[in-house]
Amino acid sequence: MPHESAAMKLLLTILAITVISTVNSVTASDDVRLTADDDYRWCKGNMHTHSLWSDGDDYPEMIAKWYLEHEYQFLVFTDHNTLLNKERWINSVDNKGGDTALRKLQAAGLPKSWIEMRDVKGDAPEIRLKTFDEVFELLAIPQNFLLIQGEEVSDRFGRLPVHMCVTNTSTLLTPLGGDSVAQVMQRNVDAALSHRARTGEAALIHLNHPNFNYAVTAEQLMQIVGEKFFEVYNGHPAVENVGDEQHASTDRMWDIINTWRLSRLDLPVMYGLATDDCHSYHTSTSIKDSQPGRGWVMVLSESLTPEALVQSLEAGQFYSSSGVTLKSVTKEDNEFTIVIDAEPDVTYTTDFIGTRHGFDDTSTPASDDPKDADKMTRKYSDEVGSVLKSVTGSTATYEFSGDEIYVRALVTSSRTHPNPGEPGEMEQAWVQPVQP
Numbered sequence: 001m002p003h004e005s006a007a008m009k010l011l012l013t014i015l016a017i018t019v020i021s022t023v024n025s026v027t028a029s030d031d032v033r034l035t036a037d038d039d040y041r042w043c044k045g046n047m048h049t050h051s052l053w054s055d056g057d058d059y060p061e062m063i064a065k066w067y068l069e070h071e072y073q074f075l076v077f078t079d080h081n082t083l084l085n086k087e088r089w090i091n092s093v094d095n096k097g098g099d100t101a102l103r104k105l106q107a108a109g110l111p112k113s114w115i116e117m118r119d120v121k122g123d124a125p126e127i128r129l130k131t132f133d134e135v136f137e138l139l140a141i142p143q144n145f146l147l148i149q150g151e152e153v154s155d156r157f158g159r160l161p162v163h164m165c166v167t168n169t170s171t172l173l174t175p176l177g178g179d180s181v182a183q184v185m186q187r188n189v190d191a192a193l194s195h196r197a198r199t200g201e202a203a204l205i206h207l208n209h210p211n212f213n214y215a216v217t218a219e220q221l222m223q224i225v226g227e228k229f230f231e232v233y234n235g236h237p238a239v240e241n242v243g244d245e246q247h248a249s250t251d252r253m254w255d256i257i258n259t260w261r262l263s264r265l266d267l268p269v270m271y272g273l274a275t276d277d278c279h280s281y282h283t284s285t286s287i288k289d290s291q292p293g294r295g296w297v298m299v300l301s302e303s304l305t306p307e308a309l310v311q312s313l314e315a316g317q318f319y320s321s322s323g324v325t326l327k328s329v330t331k332e333d334n335e336f337t338i339v340i341d342a343e344p345d346v347t348y349t350t351d352f353i354g355t356r357h358g359f360d361d362t363s364t365p366a367s368d369d370p371k372d373a374d375k376m377t378r379k380y381s382d383e384v385g386s387v388l389k390s391v392t393g394s395t396a397t398y399e400f401s402g403d404e405i406y407v408r409a410l411v412t413s414s415r416t417h418p419n420p421g422e423p424g425e426m427e428q429a430w431v432q433p434v435q436p
């Protein structure tokens with residue numbers, strides 16, 4: 001729509017926000033019953049993946065094969081500012097994956113004519129990168145394994161990276177920039193929402209790794225209208241999920257964000273995703289590399305289609321995991337119950353975390369230097385996101401007293417993550433916030 005007027009743009013944005021809020025009207029205050037049955041099943045997926053189309057070190061078909069063989073049900077390709085949709089030839093040796101990636105591709109038992117190479121005078125042959133449609137055709141299995149085209153809109157404010165993944169888009173969304181970190185996020189969210197309103201394509205946008213270069217604070221993210229998701233866990237070793245003395249962890253940010261959105265800002269709950277953000281596919285277990293298999297979402301979905309998955313995600317019908325599997329999450333009347341699919345010789349601790357109405361809402365800057373004050377998430381009282389109850393065992397129940405703004409559950413296993421993004425990680429599951 002090249003000639004749309006400013007008024008039309010505004011109307012489309014309002015329309016998009018209305019559409020999104022309608023989809024999300026299954027709010028946390030409704031009863032929740034997340035359990036597989038004849039109609040709904042759990043689908044395991046990774047929503048943040050890089051390939052040779054940007055700075056990943058493997059071919060997209062090999063990455064899809066990895067996730068298929070590791071029993072995922074869906075995978076979203078999210079290369080930086082690119083879709084896998086054009087004719088593209090690269091040097092077959094001088095690339096991020098090099099000889100190793102090429103030899104593995106050649107040995108993968110793919111159809112005979114699959115690999116296309118062409119000679120280049122005075123250099124190694126070039127190889128054509130397969131498009132999303134070609135990889136989909138080769139590896140997607142109806143209702144069993146789904147590939148989704150996405151993109152990591154890789155924007156920045158000054159030197160700070162502001163990255164947002166879009167799941168399910170056939171149109172490239174270009175980074176729009178802005179005059180502040182918050183405005184960069186808001187403009188990219190608005191663009192995704194108006195794209196969605198124009199095309200009807202169920203595109204979902206989420207904020208990636210807020211603590212990468214400590215770019216995004218809780219106060220900035222909480223105010224973004226139309227943003228419903230951020231990465232509470234990202235498996236890349238450089239993203240500082242746990243923060244440090246001055247910087248809040250992503251878990252802490254999540255509580256601050258939802259406390260303010262639900263009690264002060266009149267904005268809907270924000271959900272927490274776990275993703276791989278994988279780039280490295282050839283090294284063995286190594287904390288230095290961003291490898292696949294570290295964090296994922298389990299979506300309770302009626303069907304394995306992008307539309308059904310996005311609908312379930314937006315209704316909060318999922319949990320995020322770095323190793324803990326759940327059987328069910330229910331909230332009926334005033335009881336919130338988590339049933340864990342327990343493994344032998346592993347113990348589980350479930351922390352019910354939330355904020356009560358009437359909480360102490362004072363805060364102080366995290367830095368004494370006034371010029372850093374709004375660049376770091378502020379320090380809040382322990383009444384924001386406090387542990388309301390802690391339960392050991394494979395079933396954990398919390399009874400609402402009625403004064404909670406929201407309650408979420410964090411399940412931590414006694415087993416360390418076999419391939420962590422940061423040293424000392426335990427396997428966990430993040431259950432989405434519910435309201436009494």
Ligand SMILES: [Zn+2]
Binds near residue numbers: 152163208209
């Ligand atoms: Zn990123």
Ligand SMILES: [Zn+2]
Binds near residue numbers: 049
């Ligand atoms: Zn990424």
